[in-house]
Amino acid sequence: MMNADREKIIYLDHAATSWPKPNSVIEAVQHAMLHDAANPGRGSHRMAVRASRVLFDTRKQLAKLFRVKNPNDIAFAGNTTGALNMAIKGYIKEGDHVVATGIEHNSVRRPLEFLKQSLGIKVTYVEADEQGNITVDQVRDAIIPQTTLVIVSHSSNLLGTIVPLAEIGELTRQRGVKLLVDAAQSAGVLEIDVEAMGIDMLAFPGHKGLLGPQGTGGLYIHPELDLVPMLHGGTGSQSEAAEQPHVRPDRYEAGTQNTPGLAGLKAGVEYVLNETVHKIHTKEWALTQQMMEGLSAIEGVRLLGPKLGEQRTGMVSFVAEGVDPSEMSFILDQHYQIAVRAGFHCTPLAHTCAGTMATGAVRASVGYFTTEAEVSALVDAVREIRTQYKI
Structure with missing residues (x-):
């Protein structure tokens, strides 16, 4: 299952990136490089079609893991940071109020602080206790009429604390506020059901608990949400139009995607699904x-x-x-x-x-x-x- 030739080290830095990877992940990357390394969505020849199939099959496996109904509601990103920026900068508007928690990673805090300076948004950070715990009541108390988004880290990358996500999702649903979840430390190691948990956007890495390569990750976007795209450019679809297409996932995936990496991510997700x-x-x-x-x-x-x-x-x-x-x-x-x-x-x-x-x-x-x-x-x-x- 695992490569016997890997470096002899006791690796205890999985919260940063998982290692070693299953052999199936390594083999999938190699196979894609050898056979499917054309540009996905940019041609009708057989290699391009196979590359497109790699991306769609990866979306399907991720949708199965996160209980997403439509795989095309998952947009790929290079990592959780990219996915969080896509969500935060694509959704929040001038005058909005955002609730976040006192255990957030800088991938949430820094985009929010940037928007505070550039758009004048307001942010309330719910204070966590010494162990990193926050309560639903604290989140409820922080929501005001101007609140449009609640952001929570499913699990702290320092403390390991797990927030009451389902309860927070029920609260945001009741209050008509959108919920963005940072799943950097939970994807692949904690159960996530976007429908049952009331998650509107889910940012996740491919290279941690999903056991895929670095340079992979993504963002689930609820079908009723329309984010302002972070990138504008070539998508291989509606090329005659001057504007970014509205069709998913192309709207959020300008430029060539990481086909070999996503092939490895598919294998990693399959490994997780098989193990449970x-x-x-x-x-x-x-x-x-x-x-x-x-x-x-x-x-x-x-x-x-x-x-x-x-x-x-x-x-x-x-x-x-x-x-x-x-x-x-x-x-x-x-x-x-x-x-x-x-x-x-x-x-x-x-x-x-x-x-x-x-x-x-x-x-x-x-x-x-x-x-x-x-x-x-x-x-x-x-x-x-x-x-x-x-x-």
């Missing part, structure tokens, strides 16, 4: 509990996010007294061959909640192919490092 999201989440949660038990037993180590036994996605962020997070990460890499992520993780809002803005934190994140032995190796390494730095 429930099975993947159950395994990752068990590994995070093992990691939390081990790390919390080390003197001077403080864990961030939900407490032991509470639901979360597969990451554990921590600070170790007397050891700078960046130095901890460097030592783990150079001396123990363990890959983690240190710093501020592009989410100063969540670090503010956790009280770690002065120092940052170390984040260890598991994936479906992580083993218990690898988690134990991390715990043992952190214990050794902490002992050496102990005053």
Whole structure:
């Protein structure tokens, strides 16, 4: 299933990008490069037709995963950041009020701050507690008559906190407000049903929980929504028109798409569907509990996010007294061959909640192919490092 020739490293940075990829993903990319690497939607010859089929089949698998009725309501993007910008800048207008949360990634915060400066929009960030929790009542209290959009990160990329998405979706539906969900840490590891959860737009990465290549991702757009396109240009359809076409997904996909990458994404989604999201989440949660038990037993180590036994996605962020997070990460890499992520993780809002803005934190994140032995190796390494730095 997995490539035996991959680099020998304990990889615990899955929240940034998943690795290794299933062999089926690697093979799909290679097959597309060899056989289907023409320009999709730009010709009627057999290779172009096959390339177009790759894109449509990938949409179909994503639609199956997210319970989307029409696959053409999924527009591809290069990553979650691109998808979020497509949604935020394509929907919000001058004078709008937006509600977001105190655990948002900069891919949400920075576009909102840009629109505050350029369009004069108003933004309310719902304050999260130290573990990153927010409540439906807080979101309800933040909505005002001028509110047009609520944005929530399904799961914090620092704390692993899971927001009550279905309940928030029911609230926004009742209030006539649109809901945009950042699924960077949840796609492929938490159940997502856009219809049942009241999701109007869903931004997702291909390269994390969906196990696809980097440079892939997308945005589900409710069929009743019409966003202002981020890009204008060639689509292969209605080329005689001066304006961007309205037909989906062409309206939101100007330029040549990443056919080999999307072929790999299709294989990754199929792998997830075959294994099931429930099975993947159950395994990752068990590994995070093992990691939390081990790390919390080390003197001077403080864990961030939900407490032991509470639901979360597969990451554990921590600070170790007397050891700078960046130095901890460097030592783990150079001396123990363990890959983690240190710093501020592009989410100063969540670090503010956790009280770690002065120092940052170390984040260890598991994936479906992580083993218990690898988690134990991390715990043992952190214990050794902490002992050496102990005053």
